[in-house]
Structures are given as structure tokens and as C-alpha cells.
Amino acid sequence: MRQDHSHLPPSTPEQIRAMARNAGLDLPEELMRQLIEAWPSYEAMIRRIPRHLPRDAEPAHTYRPLRLVRT
Amino acid sequence: MDPAFLTIAELDRLYDRHELSPVEVTRALLDRTAAYDGRLHSFIRVTPEVALAEARAAETELMAGQRRGPLHGVPYALKDIVETAGIPTTGHSKLCQDHVPAQDAHLVTLLKAAGAVLMGKLATWEFALGGPSWDLPWPPALNPWNLDHLPGGSSSGAGAAVAAGFVPGAIGTDTGGSIRGPAAVCGIAGLKPTYGRVSRRGVFANTFSMDHCGPLTRSVEDIALMMGVIAGSDPEDPGSEDVPVPDYRAALDGNLNGLRLGLVERWYQGDGVHPDLAPAIAAAVEVLRGLGATVEPVALSSLRDYTDCKTTISTVELYAIHEPDLKARPQDFGRILRNRVLPGALIRAEDYAQALRWRTALAREQAQALVHCDALLTAAALGVAERADPNPPDGLVRVPSITMPFSVGGLPAIAIPCGFSRAENLPLSLQIAAAPMAEATVLRIGEAYQRATDWHRRHPALA
Helix, strand or coil: CCCCCCCCCCCCHHHHHHHHHHCCCCCCHHHHHHHHHHHHHHHHHHHCCCCCCCCCCCCCCCCCHHHHHHC | CCCCCCCHHHHHHHHHCCCCCHHHHHHHHHHHHHHHHHHHCCEEEECHHHHHHHHHHHHHHHHCCCCCCCCCCCEEEEECCECECCECCCCCCHHHCCCCCCCCCHHHHHHHHCCCEEEEEECCCECCCECCCCCCCCCCCCECCECCECCCCCCHHHHHHHHCCCCCEEEEEECCCCCHHHHHHHCCEEEECCCCCECCCCECCCCCCCCEEEEEECCHHHHHHHHHHHECCCCCCCCCCCCCCCCCHHHCCCCCCCCEEEECCHHHCCCCCCCCHHHHHHHHHHHHHHCCCEEEECCCCCHHHHHHHHHHHHHHHHHHHHHHHHHHCHHHCCHHHHHHHHHHHCCCHHHHHHHHHHHHHHHHHHHHHHHHCCEEEEECCCCCCCECCCCCCCCCCCCCCCCHHHHHHCCCEEEEEEEECCCCCCEEEEEEEECCCCHHHHHHHHHHHHHHCCHHHCCCCCC
16 A cells, blocks of 8 residues: 555645745735645645655666766 | 648658659648638747748759758748747747747757758747646647647647648657647647657757657658657757667558557546547557557556656756746746646655656556567547637646656657547547657557558648
8 A cells, every 4th residue: 555645634825825935936916826726736746646665766867977978 | 732731751752753842832831821820820930931941942952863861841840949040939938939049959950951841830838838828928729620629738839730731740849748649639640759769959848857859740651750850869968868760661561460569448448538539449459450469458557646756747847947937027927837837846855756766666667568568559648639718727737647657657659540539520549659769669550550540641621
């Protein structure tokens, strides 16, 4: 069974405003309201990401120094 | 002879026999575009001066017997995120409406060297993600099969222009399905090559680790001809792979004997899937069996998993690209793009890293499946072209995508028409994917299918 974060409660509008502020976003109120409306789908998405991958599971892009030398 | 729906391969033969000339073809296609694109909006910018100059140059060389290859004198167009020296490249966005690149994208350099004729720059969703949008400097493209419907996205203009007979081929880009989706709902062929097979240099980034450039055409044979020009290593693209390019056209032998195909049925079953889709795919599978292939079911992770993984990675990378503008001038983005990218500011680094690790696991699952079969089959879209609604609900995250699995895997995948819906008379599409760098296998299967069927020979009536 996959372990994820989907059991967590959705963020409140105030929490979303705080996260946006922490990210350095200073949006006009209308655009902030749009973000508050859009965020729940994204929050649900990232909370479905599995968290039980083996310790040695590599990310899909790893550092390839030779490629940088070539460019 | 009206060249509107001639394929690249047919133009190649007619040029060879001097029965048609590049100038004649280019003029006819420019006239057709001028006559009909006012309603279709597939082009952001038509470049008649460039097109006619390149067509004249091609004609002079062809008359002198200096044949460069099968794209010599063939008109094409570019999604407007592909940079063109001296010609505005806008990303269909107010932010770049005055952007005139100094250099061509690498693939444009290759197409010029092949003697292809640039007809213009094509509509896209804003920065290849935000659309369809009605709050941008240009209207969204519409579907030539029915102007009340959309041509998919984000290579929306490419799908519409090729299906409408304005150009025989176009270059699109595909991060989560932006070539295959428009190809599917416009009834044409569209190939997302392997990640690293075609250079991304000079193309606006969407998601660095999943961006692909590729062709949209009306036949699989034409895909092979365009890939023969644009595929190859580019040392200045950090994602480019240095793998020899085969003769794609030579792989098209019409013979599928001994080929093992895996059918991923689960992805196009259930709620929200068009009722005519599964029967159309089943009929296509029977055609492939009749051509000598064996077809067995294959089980892979759900579309939900692939969509979550891809979209998490994309949203973060998109936000990183657009962060300065989103902070300084957020109102200059279209509403849809802004609302798809701003969430990237709130996604934590650990979520991004976990999604990247998940991607490896999902890609391995596909690689494992491809040990036992030569290619995977499924649908290329879960329905027909959507209606053109200026205020649609945003389904990007909520509705799983059937093209994203092969974006996650970085595999070559093609969409080809396999029928029409009964109620709407709109195209349905089959998707074929294979192992990394096995574009020739994908094309061989698709072309054999098109030898046996005629869905790709049906065209919309614009008049």
C-alpha cells in the first residue's frame, strides 16, 4: 500500500496566502483569489506522490558533468 | 493540380518529375491560408516574403538538378515557441509579443539546410501550456473539422494548419502531449520523439526534463521524412543524445510479421471516455493483427499516477522559468497559464524531488514492459476535440492524461487517426510507443496501419 500525504486536511485560504507570501508573491487580490481557487487540485496532486521509495531510488535527472563540459 | 492535401512524399515525387514547382505550391498554400485562416486562426504570423524567397531558391536549385532531399521546396510552419532569426517568436504571449530572436533554433537551421520553405509561425497555448485562452493578444486556433471545437494543445496551430491543408508538415513541441493531442483531435499524425532525439536549443522551455520537438503531418511516411532532417545530436543541448540517426523511411516496409505489441487497455476504459473510442482501438488492433503482429494486454500504473508525477515536475520547472515575470507583471499572463504556473511557487522542494524519484520508477516500469514487447498501443486521446468554450473548467490536474505516460518515460510515441466518432464526426486516434530511440519501430507500425486503412486520407471541408 502506498504511503502518501492524502490524509492531510486541505489548506485554508489563509494558509495559502501565507505560503504565497513566503514564496515572495505579492499578488493583486483578484489574482490571489484565483490562486486560492486553483491550489486545492495541485495540493491534492502533490499529496498523492508516494513517499516510500527505497533510499537508493535515484531522481530522473542526475548530474552529468560531462554533458556540461561538452556544452 | 491543387496541392492542398498532397503529402510531403507526393510533393517529393512531383518535384522530382518536374510536374509541380515549389513556387507554385507555396503560392497555392499561401492563397489557401489567406482564404480560410481568418476563421481558423492557426497562424499567428504568415511569412509570405520568406516563403516565396525560399521557394524561388529551391526551384532554381531543383531546376539545376541540385536536389537536397525530400523536404527541398516543401512548405512547413513552426509553433511560435521555436525561435526564428529576424522573425518574431511570441510564445502566443503578451510578454514576448515584441521578441525578435537573433538566431534560429537548431532544428530551424537543419530545415533551412534541407531546403524547406517556412510559411510562418503557428498559434500555441501560451508558452506551450496556458490554453486555450481568449485573453491573449491572438485568438486561440479552432479545429478545421468543426469550428465550434478546438484543435487541442498546445501545438494547436500546428494541428489545425496541417489538417486544414495549409501546410503538409509542421513542427510542434510536446511536454505532456502537445504534439500527440492536437494530432489526435485533428485527425493527423504527430510524433513525440525520444527525449534527446531532436534538439531543444532555441525553443522556449516548458519543462526542461520533458520537452520534445517533433513533426505533425498527414501521413506517417511524412513524419519519417521530417525526422530524417531534424533528428540528431546537438552538443549544445544538454539533453541531446549522441545516437546515430537511422534511415526512417527505409524502415517503412509494411511488414509487421513477428512484431509483439502490448495493448494498455486500462488507460482508455472507464468514466469520461468517449463511447466510440474503445471499439475504434479494437478495430485498429485487428488491423495490426492482420498485418502479422501479435497483440497481448499489458498492465501499467494508472494514468492518475503518471499525470501526478509529470504535472508536479512540470509545475515547479515552469514556475522557475517564469518566476521573475510572475512576480513583476502577473497580470500580463493569460489567466489559464498564470493559474497553472503560480501553484509551482507553493510546491515544496521535497515534493519535486520525490516526483523525480517516482519518475524513475514509472519509467522503469515501461522499460520492463518493453522487454517483452516491441511497442505499446493505447488511445492518443480519451475523447474527441473539445468545444470552444471561453470559460472552461481547468482540467489539467483533475483529468488524467493518456499522453503523459510516455512523456514521463521519454519514449517515442505517435498519434495516428483510427476512426471518427458517430455523433460528432470528429477524429479518434491510436497511440503507439516504443523503447528509447526506437522511432523506426513506431513509424513502421504506424505506416503499415496507414497502408491498410484510409482514415488519414480524409480531410475537413473548409469551404
